[in-house]
Amino acid sequence: MVTPMSPSPTPPSRTGRPRSxxxxxxxxxxxxxxxxxxxxxxxxxxxxxxxxxxxxxxxxxxxANRSELVVDAVAVLFDELRLPDRGSLMADVEGVVLQFAALLDRPETKTALMAVVAESTRDEALRERIRSAIVDRQKRLVLVGRERAQARGELPYEDDPAQAARNVDMIFDVIAGAVVHRALVSAEPVDTRWARNFSLLLVSGLTAGPGAPRASSGPA
Amino acid sequence: MVTPMSPSPTPPSRTGRPRSxxxxxxxxxxxxxxxxxxxxxxxxxxxxxxxxxxxxxxxxxxxANRSELVVDAVAVLFDELRLPDRGSLMADVEGVVLQFAALLDRPETKTALMAVVAESTRDEALRERIRSAIVDRQKRLVLVGRERAQARGELPYEDDPAQAARNVDMIFDVIAGAVVHRALVSAEPVDTRWARNFSLLLVSGLTAGPGAPRASSGPA
DNA sequence: GAGTTACGCTACGACCTGTAGCGAAAGAGC
DNA sequence: GCTCTTTCGCTACAGGTCGTAGCGTAACTC
CATH class of the missing domain: 1.10.10.60 (Homeodomain-like)
Incomplete structure (x- = not known):
């Protein structure tokens, strides 16, 4: 048989010598x-x-190739990201921004992340691997932070679940995108001051912005 | 002599056969x-x-190598970006987001941009070339949009020039980063709805956020 | 033990990089 | 016109990588 690839998820065979x-x-x-x-x-x-x-x-x-290997090698590093409750949405955002920036400051991720993303623009399988191994896994942080903020009354509960999902996706892209762009494209440090200014901008936009004109709708 | 590199800026020699x-x-x-x-x-x-x-x-x-060549080849495409006055900060942001998304949707930029950025993490000369050929050239759009919004009274004039420069840099990273991340990492389309939601988020954050509590300070 | 699969090893063709050396071409300055 | 200087196209090359094939052996299941 020629069933290589996908090292982790369910070894396709039961008999024979197992992979080490x-x-x-x-x-x-x-x-x-x-x-x-x-x-x-x-x-x-x-x-x-x-x-x-x-x-x-x-x-x-x-x-199958270098890119898939590197995605797997780097993906586990992203699982180190945590979202401890810092008491406010603003502080939570600032915390995760600094964590993410520290992760992107490591040479492994710095050199690998953009490279595999570039490669994935021409490789559907790789794109899917990045999505499942990195992107989707980290979206949970946004979900957790959002629910916490809603419980605190900082953010309104969303009626339309589709709109809520779009908002979560957008917030994820804004946070991750801004940090990545600052760190890798602009090549400027993501320090405490930048993290604070960015968090202020984002939280201000979230609380005054989309679906927020009906401001404090309070918990449940 | 061995003075290759840098094709455009000031040909280092005056005599001899000129470069075609x-x-x-x-x-x-x-x-x-x-x-x-x-x-x-x-x-x-x-x-x-x-x-x-x-x-x-x-x-x-x-x-000197592939990367530098590709940066130059792609850089000119970014100069197509324009910022027509659409009457409001919100509309201006939305317009530039959609333009930038269309640019990133072209196969040349899609496959090249992230690749050269990845390469630049280990190549100081390349990083500088990206900065001067792409990054700095596009920041002007943020500057123009900001001045226009200030003239309209949508944004306050900043007292501290250093803080103003930091804000411009951050807005640039937020816009470009979010669009790039959405388009290339999340690999989801930047459509009109996304652009509108994002613009709403950003403009809300800008008008209610950093240095904005002293809200409408008006022109001059 | 029989069957199946993974393993290490070697070898290989195809390809790309980046450089060297050559004679010829295209300008500048006199 | 003549000389000097630099770029040009061309060929050739050493060094390195990719990804595969084929082999005999090791490890595990039934």
């Missing part, structure tokens, strides 16, 4: 190490293989 | 065509050279 989980972890570790040392453009499959102590062919049995 | 401007244009055209057909990752210098009808060595005499 140690090798899996070693490969992802080696990929991150190679990203730190070499960056995206100079990372090669052969180098990752020898770092991980496996054969190059093993990499190709599990991942 | 036709070749320059042909190369940039060929680069964009190759981006459309092949995308960033499969674009090769040899292919661009043969499309442009020049020798591969000519490319390397003018650009």
């Amino acid at each position: 989980v140690e090798a899996h972890a070693a490969i992802l570790d080696a990929t991150r190490a190679a990203l730190v040392e070499l960056g995206w453009s100079k990372l090669t499959m052969g180098d990752v293989a020898s770092r991980a102590g496996v054969a190059k062919t093993t990499l190709y049995r599990r991942w | 401007v036709e070749a320059h244009a042909a190369i940039l055209d060929a680069t964009r065509a190759a981006l459309v057909e092949l995308g960033w990752s499969k674009l090769t210098m040899g292919d661009v050279a043969s499309r442009a009808g020049v020798a591969k060595t000519t490319l390397y005499r003018r650009w």
Whole structure:
């Protein structure tokens, strides 16, 4: 059979020699190490293989190409993001902005994230992998923060669920997009002052903006 | 001498055979065509050279590598962005968002922009080229829109020039970042509804947000 | 034990990068 | 016109990567 790809989700076979989980972890570790040392453009499959102590062919049995491998290697780093309750929507936003900025400051993510996104514009499978491994996983932070703000009475409850989903998506794009653009495109630091100004702008827009003219509708 | 690079700004020599401007244009055209057909990752210098009808060595005499060439080839597309006066800050923002989205929808920019940004995280010269060729050139739109809004009385005049510059930079990152993230990372369409909702969010935040509690300070 | 699958290894063709060296072409200055 | 300087197209090249194929062996299931 020729059923490679998709390392984690449900190994497609039950019989035969199972794929080594140690090798899996070693490969992802080696990929991150190679990203730190070499960056995206100079990372090669052969180098990752020898770092991980496996054969190059093993990499190709599990991942279709560099990009998919790197997505998996970097995705776990995004799961470190947390959203502790800081008491207000404004503080919650500021907190997650600074966390995200710290994540983007790491050399692995800095060099890899934009590269795989660029690649995904011509690769539907990769786009889907990025969405499931990174994008969708992080949207939960927006959902949690929004629900908290609603419970506090800072944000109104949304009647139309479709509109609510659109709002969540948009807020996610605004936060992640602004931080990424500041950090990688403008190449300026996302420091405390920037995070505070941005959070003020966003929260002001949210509380005075879409669907908010009927301001404090209060909890439930 | 070995003074290649930087094709446009001040040819470093006065004597000798001048660089062909036709070749320059042909190369940039060929680069964009190759981006459309092949995308960033499969674009090769040899292919661009043969499309442009020049020798591969000519490319390397003018650009240090693929990335710098692609930045120059794509940068001119960003100069198409305009900011016609639509009568209100909200409408101006919405207009530029839709223009920027249309630009990012073109295959050349879609595949190239994130790729060169990714590359620039490990290449100081490239970062500077992106900044001067794309980023700084587009910030003017924010400046113009802001001045117009101030003249209309929609936004207050800023006392502190440093703070004003920070605000302009932040608004730029928010707009460009949100659109890029929506279009390329989330891979969802930037349609009229999204543009309207986003503009509403941003303008609400700007008029109710940073330095705006002292609301309508009026012109002059 | 039989069957199945993953593994490490080697080898390979195809391709791309970036440079070197050549003679010829296209200008500037005299 | 002549000389000097730089760019041009061309060919060739070393070095490196990709992704695959084929082999014998290892690991696990039934």
